[in-house]
Amino acid sequence: MSEIMNIGVDLGGTTTKMALIDDSGKMIDKWAIATNTIDNGSHIADDISASVIKKMKQYNLDRSEVRGIGMGAPGFIDMDTGFVYKAVNIGWENYPLKEELEKLTGLPAIIENDANMAALGEMWLGAGQGAKNLICVTLGTGVGAGIICDGDILHGVSGMAGEIGHITVIPKDGSPCNCGKKGCLETVSSATGIRRLALEALDYNDSESILREIFEQKGDITAEDVFNCTAKGDPLSSAVAEKASYYLGYALGAISIVVNPEKIVIGGGVSHAGATLLDPLNKYFKRFSMPRVSGACTIDIARLGNDAGVIGGAWLSKTKIKQIHTA
Amino acid sequence: MSEIMNIGVDLGGTTTKMALIDDSGKMIDKWAIATNTIDNGSHIADDISASVIKKMKQYNLDRSEVRGIGMGAPGFIDMDTGFVYKAVNIGWENYPLKEELEKLTGLPAIIENDANMAALGEMWLGAGQGAKNLICVTLGTGVGAGIICDGDILHGVSGMAGEIGHITVIPKDGSPCNCGKKGCLETVSSATGIRRLALEALDYNDSESILREIFEQKGDITAEDVFNCTAKGDPLSSAVAEKASYYLGYALGAISIVVNPEKIVIGGGVSHAGATLLDPLNKYFKRFSMPRVSGACTIDIARLGNDAGVIGGAWLSKTKIKQIHTA
The missing domain is CATH 3.30.420.40 (ATPase, nucleotide binding domain)
Structure with a gap:
């Protein structure tokens, strides 16, 4: 795989959709995991990170081949800090999502509101x-x-x-x-x-x-x-x-x-x-x-139906994460 | 004068307002000339350019001390090309305003719709x-x-x-x-x-x-x-x-x-x-x-009242014109 990869994550109240998409927009794989909302959503970042690392192993990808993670979450988000002020269905309040994801995966992450992420997906590869x-x-x-x-x-x-x-x-x-x-x-x-x-x-x-x-x-x-x-x-x-x-x-x-x-x-x-x-x-x-x-x-x-979110996440990774990890 | 200067121009149907404003936002001078709409507005760019050059002489400014001209015009404008599709009160139709101003003054120019320019003025130095x-x-x-x-x-x-x-x-x-x-x-x-x-x-x-x-x-x-x-x-x-x-x-x-x-x-x-x-x-x-x-x-x-336009023009010059003429 010569193209650099991006990981799109679309967090929902019951299911979290994920995808591996290269810089050209080709979807290499997509999968979903259950969203575990118990303990105020404190297991979610762990579950997502474990799933990302497992998928990277499956495709023999090291961190220099993955640009980063673009993730959409419901609720009010500060894009600059990747901080989730409040996501009622998830249980998060003042949750440092970007920081957690980066710490757990070793990859740069960027967080966006889920409706906006779907819009970016449709712009990149859909009706827009x-x-x-x-x-x-x-x-x-x-x-x-x-x-x-x-x-x-x-x-x-x-x-x-x-x-x-x-x-x-x-x-x-x-x-x-x-x-x-x-x-x-x-x-x-x-x-x-x-x-x-x-x-x-x-x-x-x-x-x-x-x-x-x-x-x-x-x-x-x-x-x-x-x-x-x-x-x-x-x-x-x-x-x-x-x-x-x-x-x-x-x-x-x-x-x-x-x-x-x-x-x-x-x-x-x-x-x-x-x-x-x-x-x-x-x-x-x-x-x-x-x-x-x-x-x-x-x-x-x-x-793009239900794929709009993960595709928008990959677009965010592709366009907003400039520096690629050199392992 | 150590600060770099900007020229703001606000074209109206009867009067054209102009100002010399430095990068810090200080208004050095403001003046107005009549807008000559005869011959489908074909004298307007000449009149403005002559007035700009005269003012530069008055302040002993050469082109290396003036960043450029930010000009607002009524009507439909293509910002990228500085082309005025139609400005009914002025008489212009498909008029290459940016090109004309640059040719006549030897300064870079940037053109914007007049309502937008007033908004930029209020943002820079006014209520916004x-x-x-x-x-x-x-x-x-x-x-x-x-x-x-x-x-x-x-x-x-x-x-x-x-x-x-x-x-x-x-x-x-x-x-x-x-x-x-x-x-x-x-x-x-x-x-x-x-x-x-x-x-x-x-x-x-x-x-x-x-x-x-x-x-x-x-x-x-x-x-x-x-x-x-x-x-x-x-x-x-x-x-x-x-x-x-x-x-x-x-x-x-x-x-x-x-x-x-x-x-x-x-x-x-x-x-x-x-x-x-x-x-x-x-x-x-x-x-x-x-x-x-x-x-x-x-x-x-x-x-800012009537000054909003020329101040917005100077802001456009200050922020959008990067390369300063080296005479």
């Missing part, structure tokens, strides 16, 4: 390839984003840049959000928000609907059901999908005027709706953006 | 001093902004980043904007927008008001009248000022979630309202931002 100004939106339980300007993540003064799920899109009488505000984008365009809008629509409305049939069968519905029924022409579901897309298009219209991106990449569970989401989204995005801004920007579905 | 993440909003005839992230202007893929006057704040039944859309921030929070809101309020409402007295005396009112009457406790004016601040706070709340700034600096004619504007603005900004974002950000009035 070639773009240096892009927004990667994740539509899952919540709505998050990694914003990349001139090839680098926008962090802002306290690492909060891109928390777009909490932009107010319904200023009056909006639904309560987990954050304490009302009418946040997350309340209408996340998987949870879309489910809520659909349940409300079923409640307010007596019309026949295949979505209602699913609800009566399963006792519940998901955002996926809403988009599936929309694709089948169900009017009630279409109205819900339209509403979710309207607010997302409204917010992305405003955001695009602020940062003027070349590409908006939509990921997360809701993005599996594909064209059923993109078609109305494009319509509202154009309405609320500006011609010179929307004309320079395309909206695409994310391509 | 010390902040590396800030937004400078200009509330004048329109609403514009220069957004600075990590110390550098955010341009976006086509130089449109920060055109925040065209963020939609009234999605339904908003007033028409010059841009062709409806309900843009500019229609309610610019000087023009505030005047329109006030005229509408006078029309819909028969109540006594000192604003109405001014209107009956002068036959017109300005945004300044609205804020003056608000400061005097006039209820009709207060309602208008509150509305303009509400929408500005709403937009800045969203923008702050996108870029997480340390400082928002408000400039332009409307900013002379001071606390009469800042008090309601802060209230709505906090409502529509997030605690971790608004808590890290203060809103201040711009300090």
